Amino acid sequence: MALAAVFVLPILVIMGGLVFYPLAVSTVDSFYRVDPMRPDTPFVGFANYARLVTDSTVQASWFNTLAYVVFAVVLETLGGLGAALLLDRIRHGRRWLLAITVLPWCLPPVVNAIVWMWIFNPSYGLLNKVLLGLGLIAQNKVWFNDQATALFLVSLVHVWRMMPLTAVILLAALQSIPGELYEAAKLDGAGPVKSFRLVTLPLIAGGLAIALSQSTVFAFNLFDEAWILAGSSIDTRSVIIQVYLTAFQSMRLSSGMALSILAMIGSLAVSLVYVLKVYRETRYD
Amino acid sequence: MATVDIRGLVKRYGTHQVIQGVDLSIGDGEFVSLIGASGCGKSTLLRMIAGLEEISGGTITINGRVVNAVPPKSRDIAMVFQNYALYPHLTAAENMGFSLKLRNVPKPDIRKAVGDAADMLGLTPYLGRYPRQLSGGQRQRVAMGRAIVRNPSVFLFDEPLSNLDAKLRVQMRSEIKLLQRRLGTTSIYVTHDQIEAMTMSDRIVILNAGRVEQSGAPLDLYDTPANLFVATFIGSPAMNLIEAVAVRDEGRPVAVTQDGLRFGLDGVADIREAMPLTLGMRPGHFDLSREAAVGSMPFAIDVVEQTGAESYVSGTLGAHRMMIAHSGRFATAAGPAFVTLQPGGLHVFDRTTGRRLS
Numbered sequence: 001m002a003l004a005a006v007f008v009l010p011i012l013v014i015m016g017g018l019v020f021y022p023l024a025v026s027t028v029d030s031f032y033r034v035d036p037m038r039p040d041t042p043f044v045g046f047a048n049y050a051r052l053v054t055d056s057t058v059q060a061s062w063f064n065t066l067a068y069v070v071f072a073v074v075l076e077t078l079g080g081l082g083a084a085l086l087l088d089r090i091r092h093g094r095r096w097l098l099a100i101t102v103l104p105w106c107l108p109p110v111v112n113a114i115v116w117m118w119i120f121n122p123s124y125g126l127l128n129k130v131l132l133g134l135g136l137i138a139q140n141k142v143w144f145n146d147q148a149t150a151l152f153l154v155s156l157v158h159v160w161r162m163m164p165l166t167a168v169i170l171l172a173a174l175q176s177i178p179g180e181l182y183e184a185a186k187l188d189g190a191g192p193v194k195s196f197r198l199v200t201l202p203l204i205a206g207g208l209a210i211a212l213s214q215s216t217v218f219a220f221n222l223f224d225e226a227w228i229l230a231g232s233s234i235d236t237r238s239v240i241i242q243v244y245l246t247a248f249q250s251m252r253l254s255s256g257m258a259l260s261i262l263a264m265i266g267s268l269a270v271s272l273v274y275v276l277k278v279y280r281e282t283r284y285d
Numbered sequence: 286m287a288t289v290d291i292r293g294l295v296k297r298y299g300t301h302q303v304i305q306g307v308d309l310s311i312g313d314g315e316f317v318s319l320i321g322a323s324g325c326g327k328s329t330l331l332r333m334i335a336g337l338e339e340i341s342g343g344t345i346t347i348n349g350r351v352v353n354a355v356p357p358k359s360r361d362i363a364m365v366f367q368n369y370a371l372y373p374h375l376t377a378a379e380n381m382g383f384s385l386k387l388r389n390v391p392k393p394d395i396r397k398a399v400g401d402a403a404d405m406l407g408l409t410p411y412l413g414r415y416p417r418q419l420s421g422g423q424r425q426r427v428a429m430g431r432a433i434v435r436n437p438s439v440f441l442f443d444e445p446l447s448n449l450d451a452k453l454r455v456q457m458r459s460e461i462k463l464l465q466r467r468l469g470t471t472s473i474y475v476t477h478d479q480i481e482a483m484t485m486s487d488r489i490v491i492l493n494a495g496r497v498e499q500s501g502a503p504l505d506l507y508d509t510p511a512n513l514f515v516a517t518f519i520g521s522p523a524m525n526l527i528e529a530v531a532v533r534d535e536g537r538p539v540a541v542t543q544d545g546l547r548f549g550l551d552g553v554a555d556i557r558e559a560m561p562l563t564l565g566m567r568p569g570h571f572d573l574s575r576e577a578a579v580g581s582m583p584f585a586i587d588v589v590e591q592t593g594a595e596s597y598v599s600g601t602l603g604a605h606r607m608m609i610a611h612s613g614r615f616a617t618a619a620g621p622a623f624v625t626l627q628p629g630g631l632h633v634f635d636r637t638t639g640r641r642l643s
Binding site for chain 2 (some may be wrong): 008097130178180181184186187188189190198199202203205280
């Protein structure tokens with residue numbers, strides 16, 4: 001018993017101290033008015049939440065985050081699956097290609113965003129140079145003037161960084177499928193498309209659900225890319241940026257906590273759908 | 286129902302040639318085993334027939350149609366894999382019906398075909414289970430069912446029993462044989478287990494380093510092996526071999542070993558004076574006794590292994606180590622004894638070419 005407790009203690013302390021205690025405190029505080037600029041911390045019930053629902057700035061940030069999630073999940077999953085399928089076919093030098101593939105993921109998000117900021121720069125950026133050179137645009141464009149373009153470009157920078165993770169997760173899933181199954185499918189009469197749909201896809205469902213969940217959670221928590229590329233611009237402001245601005249710029253701490261709790265519930269809810277609908281445990285033994 | 290005809294078949298990986306010109310004709314409904322040591326090319330040959338390996342040279346003809354360029358699914362064959370290769374995300378019934386589903390066969394027809402095969406294999410209670418919920422033997426049966434449901438012209442088996450325990454292997458051996466006889470489907474069976482090959486096949490093809498060493502009925506291979514490789518490969522315990530030289534003794538050909546043992550070579554063709562020979566004697570073709578008899582040779586026993594029905598007696602005959610299989614029990618341990626080679630128990634091979642002289 002005592003030994004068991006010793007083994008369980010570290011995870012209890014770490015998870016409790018770093019996850020559950022802060023979560024509990026934030027949840028409780030979100031029902032009070034915690035504001036260093038004002039006296040007392042009275043209980044306000046759902047007032048913080050009610051204000052968030054009606055606040056148009058917050059609504060805009062929800063819309064932006066939703067756009068990030070859709071772009072990121074779709075692009076990371078399709079791109080990551082494509083990359084994983086290619087890597088799975090390569091017999092020689094796969095280790096090196098894999099190392100190159102995960103490189104963007106290893107970059108600190110801020111560094112990654114700054115690199116792309118230079119690429120998108122209206123006057124000396126690479127993107128304008130290339131498009132001008134190809135004759136696709138007539139003059140330099142300010143990319144972040146248009147909200148749709150801005151949201152897409154911020155997503156792209158995020159996807160560039162996070163897609164390798166999806167690719168690695170799916171590659172691992174693909175490699176766990178015995179080659180004999182594909183041979184059996186070939187003999188059974190499945191072409192490449194049916195073999196992918198009826199054999200590959202169901203067998204990587206577990207990895208796919210994990211990949212989708214992490215894409216969603218990270219896109220929900222998008223901060224660095226939008227902040228570096230466009231600062232507090234309302235066009236690209238994500239929910240987490242809004243949390244930061246509310247809590248630490250406007251000093252309405254409890255309001256920020258309420259918003260962060262909503263963001264957490266949002267990303268958990270979407271991930272839950274993947275786990276219930278996509279995830280399938282497949283054992284080969 | 287189909288015949289399979291293989292002509293001058295060659296498989297190369299780069300410069301390495303693993304199948305070196307195999308010719309083989311398999312009759313309609315025949316059960317043929319391909320047997321040989323690891324790396325002899327037997328699995329490669331089977332996979333070439335299945336269409337899973339490209340053909341580097343020669344032709345494969347199934348039922349009169351050259352299939353070199355025909356994709357696996359159109360060759361009208363079904364294969365049972367060594368590790369079964371069942372789809373882990375599909376139930377036993379879905380696994381068995383998978384090929385029919387891909388061909389857009391109507392659902393009731395699939396259900397009937399799967400049900401019939403399951404009946405035949407005793408799988409009916411397990412149709413709703415996933416492979417991981419089945420025992421090794423049941424998985425093996427599902428893999429067989431998957432092949433049967435397609436009603437192919439040819440069954441290909443790639444060491445299907447090697448993952449089962451010894452007892453189950455013996456049971457499945459006769460089940461597969463019975464099933465094949467009932468369905469009458471041409472079958473090609475790869476194994477490294479000579480007992481499986483001997484007991485199941487109409488014909489055995491022995492492969493060595495990508496070539497056919499001999500092809501024939503199981504007992505023919507046992508009784509008249511064409512060369513030394515076949516002689517030592519078939520039969521357990523393996524044939525005893527001793528080296529000798531042909532001489533003439535009073536006008537009759539005799540094989541003499543270095544330590545002076547003499548074996549008459551009457552009736553053996555193509556014997557030349559001073560020809561180097563290898564003599565083969567199956568362990569079971571000796572009579573063992575404590576007393577000397579006419580024509581018996583002294584045999585010094587050192588180990589007796591009892592298996593119950595048979596005793597494996599090791600010892601030395603002259604200067605040669607020999608194994609003798611004595612039917613029944615041979616109670617005494619080490620010591621002197623006498624052996625007599627039974628009539629017709631001598632196999633004579635040309636030591637230079639390894640070929641049988643008869």
